[in-house]
Amino acid sequence: MKTRTRKFLGQLFTLHIPLVPFILFSLFPFYFMVVTSFKSDGELYDLKAIPFLIQRGATLEHYQLLLGNTPFLTWLFNSVLVSVLATGISIVIAILAAYSLARLRFRGAPSFGTAVFITYLVPTTLLFLPLAQVVNRLGLADSVWALILTYPTFLVPFCTWLLLGYFRTIPQEIEECAMVDGCTRFQALIRIVLPVAIPGIVCAVLFAFTISWNEFIYALTFISSTAQKTTTVGVTAELIRGDIFYWGSLMAGAVLGSIPIVLVYVVFMDYYVSGLTQGAIK
Amino acid sequence: MASVTLQELSKRFDKVTAVNQINLEIPDKEFVVFVGPSGCGKTTTLRMIAGLEDASDGTILIGERIVNDVPPKDRNIAMVFQNYALYPHMDVYKNMAFGLKLRRTPRPEIERRVREAARILGIEELLDRKPRQLSGGQRQRVAVGRAIVRQPEVFLFDEPLSNLDAKLRVQMRSELIKLHYQLEATMIYVTHDQVEAMTMANRIVIMNYGEIQQVGAPMEVYDHPVNMFVAGFIGSPAMNFFPGQLTAQNSDLFVDLGKFAVKLPKSQTNLFGSHVNRKVVFGIRPENISDRQESGEHQQERVPAKVNVVEPLGSEVIVELSAGDHIFVGRLDPTTTARPMNEMAVYFDMSRFHLFDADTGVNLAHR
Numbered sequence: 001m002k003t004r005t006r007k008f009l010g011q012l013f014t015l016h017i018p019l020v021p022f023i024l025f026s027l028f029p030f031y032f033m034v035v036t037s038f039k040s041d042g043e044l045y046d047l048k049a050i051p052f053l054i055q056r057g058a059t060l061e062h063y064q065l066l067l068g069n070t071p072f073l074t075w076l077f078n079s080v081l082v083s084v085l086a087t088g089i090s091i092v093i094a095i096l097a098a099y100s101l102a103r104l105r106f107r108g109a110p111s112f113g114t115a116v117f118i119t120y121l122v123p124t125t126l127l128f129l130p131l132a133q134v135v136n137r138l139g140l141a142d143s144v145w146a147l148i149l150t151y152p153t154f155l156v157p158f159c160t161w162l163l164l165g166y167f168r169t170i171p172q173e174i175e176e177c178a179m180v181d182g183c184t185r186f187q188a189l190i191r192i193v194l195p196v197a198i199p200g201i202v203c204a205v206l207f208a209f210t211i212s213w214n215e216f217i218y219a220l221t222f223i224s225s226t227a228q229k230t231t232t233v234g235v236t237a238e239l240i241r242g243d244i245f246y247w248g249s250l251m252a253g254a255v256l257g258s259i260p261i262v263l264v265y266v267v268f269m270d271y272y273v274s275g276l277t278q279g280a281i282k
Numbered sequence: 283m284a285s286v287t288l289q290e291l292s293k294r295f296d297k298v299t300a301v302n303q304i305n306l307e308i309p310d311k312e313f314v315v316f317v318g319p320s321g322c323g324k325t326t327t328l329r330m331i332a333g334l335e336d337a338s339d340g341t342i343l344i345g346e347r348i349v350n351d352v353p354p355k356d357r358n359i360a361m362v363f364q365n366y367a368l369y370p371h372m373d374v375y376k377n378m379a380f381g382l383k384l385r386r387t388p389r390p391e392i393e394r395r396v397r398e399a400a401r402i403l404g405i406e407e408l409l410d411r412k413p414r415q416l417s418g419g420q421r422q423r424v425a426v427g428r429a430i431v432r433q434p435e436v437f438l439f440d441e442p443l444s445n446l447d448a449k450l451r452v453q454m455r456s457e458l459i460k461l462h463y464q465l466e467a468t469m470i471y472v473t474h475d476q477v478e479a480m481t482m483a484n485r486i487v488i489m490n491y492g493e494i495q496q497v498g499a500p501m502e503v504y505d506h507p508v509n510m511f512v513a514g515f516i517g518s519p520a521m522n523f524f525p526g527q528l529t530a531q532n533s534d535l536f537v538d539l540g541k542f543a544v545k546l547p548k549s550q551t552n553l554f555g556s557h558v559n560r561k562v563v564f565g566i567r568p569e570n571i572s573d574r575q576e577s578g579e580h581q582q583e584r585v586p587a588k589v590n591v592v593e594p595l596g597s598e599v600i601v602e603l604s605a606g607d608h609i610f611v612g613r614l615d616p617t618t619t620a621r622p623m624n625e626m627a628v629y630f631d632m633s634r635f636h637l638f639d640a641d642t643g644v645n646l647a648h649r
Contacts (some may be wrong), residue, residue, distance in 0.1 A: 171365065171367060173363045173364075173365055173367035174367045174368070174369055174370070176332075176334050176354075176361075176363070176367070177361065177363060177367040177369075177428075178369070178380070179333075179334070179353070179354045179355055180332055180333075180334070180354045180355070180357075180359060180360065180361045181355070181360075181380055181381035181384060181428070181432070182355045182380075182381050182384035182385055183355060183384060184353070184355065187384075192369055195371045196369075196370055196371055
């Protein structure tokens with residue numbers, strides 16, 4: 001056998017085939033979602049049809065129902081607004097918190113770091129009841145602002161915890177050098193630490209955005225009017241009526257709802273390169 | 283350019299005292315090297331001068347100005363870090379220009395100074411590279427260049443050569459010495475390598491346990507160490523120590539080393555007479571041990587020994603010997619006949635010995 005063929009086969013068995021289960025496992029739900037959204041109702045509810053394939057022709061009727069008969073675009077806009085603002089607020093707070101926890105030596109800093117992590121572990125299913133009270137008192141009930149202000153309660157601990165680990169990997173000397181070179185600590189943070197921490201920050205942004213986008217419980221409890229709903233709650237509330245599930249349109253909503261996430265990942269993935277600190281030291 | 287003065291300077295971390303009340307005056311344009319083992323407080327001292335650590339007690343002056351509460355950026359110092367600490371997202375030019383930019387230096391002036399520093403260090407062709415595209419030695423030069431362009435009053439070096447390979451280290455060492463002549467700046471250099479200290483310093487500051495053990499010109503601390511720590515730390519291979527007892531016989535003084543004794547020269551009798559019958563440590567450097575008797579006027583003491591190990595280095599031969607309970611090292615001429623496991627007589631040059639108090643380690647000649 002030629003060495004090239006042998007090398008190809010070797011890579012096939014050691015690199016590519018092991019990936020197949022992972023790809024099937026992670027992409028199958030998405031595939032099923034897309035297939036279902038394009039199926040006609042007749043085929044969808046036929047017990048004899050093969051659920052994984054479209055055999056009787058694709059249709060756009062579910063998309064027409066979604067876009068024509070529900071305020072889906074409003075929900076989509078709400079989702080974008082809530083996710084972008086909540087992520088933005090959380091990242092700023094988290095950067096400052098994580099930096100000071102990672103760098104400044106003050107009494108209780110390590111236990112505070114642990115406390116941040118534990119806060120993140122408190123389930124939202126417990127927190128939404130007291131938070132609902134808070135939201136009502138603030139007069140924010142039934143408004144996207146209720147979500148914009150409550151999402152950071154779980155995004156900030158998460159992002160802080162994630163960035164804390166990243167900041168710790170940035171050599172302290174480059175900051176100290178910047179301070180000797182003429183920076184204040186804040187300037188060193190902005191001009192030296194943040195540019196170097198971009199992969200970590202991008203990672204935090206991606207996760208925060210995704211978590212906000214997918215959030216369900218707060219959006220369900222704090223919002224009741226249709227026009228203020230986010231995609232997750234809007235689609236499920238309007239397309240599940242009693243025991244009637246508009247499966248096709250539900251899946252169409254899910255497909256369209258995942259597009260912004262895909263776009264965000266595509267945009268930020270370019271920045272998500274590791275090894276930016278390479279060359280700083282030694 | 284400026285002098286640096288440390289007065290009663292201390293640094294405590296929780297309960298650990300890293301630096302304990304040190305006093306030191308570094309005149310303008312001096313190249314002073316802090317040397318000592320890990321954890322002796324030398325780096326902490328440097329960081330306090332830089333302003334990266336707050337002093338727990340005492341005063342730091344740069345020139346006439348007390349800088350204890352001055353932030354690092356306003357102390358007009360430049361520091362080269364052990365791991366170079368280059369800004370990884372900037373190219374070499376920007377790395378070097380960063381400090382000047384922050385000080386709002388005009389662009390043509392920045393350009394001129396960066397190119398000049400790059401020329402001195404031979405890194406002109408690297409100016410548009412990122413740190414990750416550089417080798418260790420090149421990164422080191424950039425780090426030094428970044429300090430030079432600032433034209434600071436004081437340069438601080440924190441073990442800048444310890445990450446380089448041996449050959450490059452020797453080369454950079456001589457370049458830094460040249461640089462000191464060219465720039466005529468005050469330089470404070472921290473290292474654990476006593477060879478760097480000996481070769482580069484105008485004055486060496488030897489530290490241990492957060493305290494200054496001795497300050498002096500390289501040959502001064504080499505020839506006249508104040509205590510056993512300095513004696514053992516400076517010099518390679520290290521000075522040999524023989525614990526024993528000072529005894530007097532007739533009008534002569536001897537150091538009784540168990541199975542053998544060495545007679546001290548008559549000229550030293552007055553100096554050590556008051557220590558008779560005390561426990562002492564006799565110290566002699568490997569190069570003051572010879573395998574042949576010399577006819578000079580210096581008194582030599584013959585010591586019968588057994589050869590354990592022979593390490594030929596080309597220009598010299600390092601031999602490990604044992605005599606009685608003592609194991610010691612001699613640096614002999616390459617023509618030596620020493621062979622492992624053989625018996626041979628060696629001669630101690632009694633014009634170059636040291637005598638220390640066994641309890642305190644203090645050099646008895648310095649009393």
